[in-house]
Amino acid sequence: MPEQPAAGPVTERGRRTRERLLEAAREVFEERGYNDTRMSDVAERAGVSHGTVYVYFESKQALLGEVVQALLSQIGDYLRVGEAGDPATRISEANLRYLRVYAQHDRMLQVVEQVATADPVFAQVLADFRARHVARVAEGIRRLQTEDRVSDALDADISAAALSAMVEGYARHSPGYRADDVHPTLTLLWLRALGLDGRITAD
Amino acid sequence: MPEQPAAGPVTERGRRTRERLLEAAREVFEERGYNDTRMSDVAERAGVSHGTVYVYFESKQALLGEVVQALLSQIGDYLRVGEAGDPATRISEANLRYLRVYAQHDRMLQVVEQVATADPVFAQVLADFRARHVARVAEGIRRLQTEDRVSDALDADISAAALSAMVEGYARHSPGYRADDVHPTLTLLWLRALGLDGRITAD
Amino acid sequence: MPEQPAAGPVTERGRRTRERLLEAAREVFEERGYNDTRMSDVAERAGVSHGTVYVYFESKQALLGEVVQALLSQIGDYLRVGEAGDPATRISEANLRYLRVYAQHDRMLQVVEQVATADPVFAQVLADFRARHVARVAEGIRRLQTEDRVSDALDADISAAALSAMVEGYARHSPGYRADDVHPTLTLLWLRALGLDGRITAD
Amino acid sequence: MPEQPAAGPVTERGRRTRERLLEAAREVFEERGYNDTRMSDVAERAGVSHGTVYVYFESKQALLGEVVQALLSQIGDYLRVGEAGDPATRISEANLRYLRVYAQHDRMLQVVEQVATADPVFAQVLADFRARHVARVAEGIRRLQTEDRVSDALDADISAAALSAMVEGYARHSPGYRADDVHPTLTLLWLRALGLDGRITAD
DNA sequence: CATGAATGAGTCTTCATTCAT
DNA sequence: TATGAATGAAGACTCATTCAT
DSSP states (O other): OOOOTTOOOOSHHHHHHHHHHHHHHHHHHHHHTTTTOOHHHHHHHHTSOHHHHHHHOSSHHHHHHHHHHHHHHHHHHHHOOOSOSOHHHHHHHHHHHHHHHHHHHHHHHHHHHHHHTTOHHHHHHHHHHHHHHHHHHHHHHHHHHHTTSSOTTSOHHHHHHHHHHHHHHHHHHSTTOOHHHHHHHHHHHHHHHHTOSSOBOOO | OOOOSSSOOOSHHHHHHHHHHHHHHHHHHHHHTTTTOOHHHHHHHHTSOGGGHHHHOSSHHHHHHHHHHHHHHHHHHHHOOOSOSOHHHHHHHHHHHHHHHHHHHHHHHHHHHHHHHHOHHHHHHHHHHHHHHHHHHHHHHHHHHHTTSSOTTSOHHHHHHHHHHHHHHHHHHSTTOOHHHHHHHHHHHHHHHHTOSSOBOOO | OOOOSSSOOOSHHHHHHHHHHHHHHHHHHHHHTTTTOOHHHHHHHHTSOGGGHHHHOSSHHHHHHHHHHHHHHHHHHHHOOOSOSOHHHHHHHHHHHHHHHHHHHHHHHHHHHHHHHHOHHHHHHHHHHHHHHHHHHHHHHHHHHHTTSSOTTSOHHHHHHHHHHHHHHHHHHSTTOOHHHHHHHHHHHHHHHHTOSSOBOOO | OOOOTTOOOOSHHHHHHHHHHHHHHHHHHHHHTTTTOOHHHHHHHHTSOHHHHHHHOSSHHHHHHHHHHHHHHHHHHHHOOOSOSOHHHHHHHHHHHHHHHHHHHHHHHHHHHHHHHHOHHHHHHHHHHHHHHHHHHHHHHHHHHHTTSSOTTSOHHHHHHHHHHHHHHHHHHSTTOOHHHHHHHHHHHHHHHHTOSSOBOOO
8 A cells, every 4th residue: 555655636635635735835826926925825826725735645745746737738638729721710819829828827827937047947847748739730731831831941840939939929928918809819820921811822 | 227335335345245246147147047047157167266256246136236247238239220321221130139139149139038027116117118218219210210211101100119029029039030031021121111122112 | 751642453454454554664764764754654665545544543653662672572571581500601691692582673773762762751662672682681790799600899779771882882882793693702701891700809 | 266165154154154063063963963953943043044054064964964073073183092001001091082082072982873874885994994993902912912812813903893893882871880890890891801911821 | 552644833945135344 | 354153933844632523
């Protein structure tokens, strides 16, 4: 009966407490950032004693790890757009979703980045997440290049990284943007950059 | 940004010590991030005693403030491109500079961002810096729109923010990129997005 | 020594759980020492849940108390040598047993001593145990002095304490000794010190 | 100007504070044992703030380390007896010194042993100290065997360990003994055990 | 009997900052 | 100006113990 560290809760009550702690942690991390959050803040927010946090999470870092994992998986799911429709539509939809989900998780993503600056593990998690996203975009661009719908003059990987960064960066640095308002322009930029906006290109 | 202590150093020796401390601070902040840097690390790196740092800087935050101020002003100067040449050339040149200077100050910029997450003052400094940059880009776009060289379908402010974010975001998330290698693709994307690449547009 | 909780276990199952806990405690105490042993370690080793330990033992200290009580009584029994035979033989046999039993319970005895350093109750238990042993030895010496087989120049109590300490101390500080190997020398020293080795003494 | 951890104090004031801390630590460790001593106890006893302790010692363990080192070196010096005089006199003198120094450092030695039970580093330090002592005694016995003044029937190493343990063990387990009172008996036992008491031996 | 969730007192340790010299 | 000794607030983490189920 060896106990794994922070083994999952067995009873329903335990499950709920753990859930409450994760939610509380997400909230408090968002409000104060990682460094300025005390474990007891999280406990208090969850309505439990501060020792209880350590029943479910090995350390502050581990707690953040679980919050981040949940967040990224949630975001990842939301971002996955079906293969249906023409490229422009798919891109448009993807951008809209990105802008929406980013607006929603604004603060928490900032916090993860903050931690990643000083912690290689989180830096890797974030880099991987981003890399997967970019890889999907690059794949799409390559397919369009095969079909001669996107110019081969563009490096698919760099373009994917750049266009993804454009949307992420816009979202990150424009606090309080309204996804539905900015989405048309961003998508238009994206499509025109790739030459997918119906214009006749010279190359 | 926090102000300097009472007055700058008067003697030459003092001036040099202060300079050494600023340089040491920049180095150590880059290596360990803000939070993980101890004032004594900075002192040690500068070859002075622990308490000496406080002779020149009121607090750790003030020290960072001065480092950042110097950094941003240096970057700002470097980024200012002349008004000469056609738009494409100017944009190309601006992007190249941005990619180069970002590569150079990679870490320190990350660190500032890290701090900005938890400190409104630095957040503002960074936001202002970015806003000035974006405003200049937006101004350029608007001028081109006036001249009918850029479609009015694009919102100038959003476009400026997005394209700036594209370059900055690419630089930020692509560790070890070579400015000269990625620059053509990024500039091409930018120009095509604005319709400045010589292609005949449909709108 | 702390007393047992309200009453011993009533069911057979309870008796077995209790036994398992005692054995687990002995093992874990030996492995990690008292302070570094967590109650949950004991529970885990015994294959029961965390809280179960408190069903049978009032506290960590009480648990140790029972382990020690069992240990000392077991050792005490083993050490009791019959009155038969000449003194030299009896002493030889006693030493052999001591060396053997000490080797066996090496760690646990160290642990008790460790605790005794900070806990007067255990210090007393240990002192009493030792005192009983020494008293028996002293009694033997006094008898031999009465019979003029041991010089009156030796203080019986001090000698008893010293010779007992010699064997115990040897055992304690010579990790991995082989009882059968060192026993002859130790016994010889003991006998000669008392003048029981057949040599003609001058006094 | 790389700072070694806990670099030695530079000023006289620092030297004195460090000294006071070491003395305070020795006292408090003796009074409460290692585990029950809080760093703030030491600080308080030394009349400084609790943070100051960490200016001079890296950790609680390191602090104990220094106390022990000082103690053992002090004891070691005191124990070294000159080569002058006949063996019996030298042994007598050595025992007297041992009993005296042990009585003096009673508690602290116990504490070290307590810690050694759970900490291999201290266990080693103690073992080494003891081994050096025993080695010196064994060397003496071997010399006497060469000169035919001690029987070859005795294993020199075992005898040395045993007789040393006899004195140490007596000292350890007889709280409040008076060195001058018990010394004659202990020395007599030692000498007779080795056959150095002027009696004619049979072997 | 057994479980495991919950508690909270207890401490070490860090480090920005102050200050006497 | 420079030093380095001293401070003390702050916070993560441990674990014996309790208790509702």
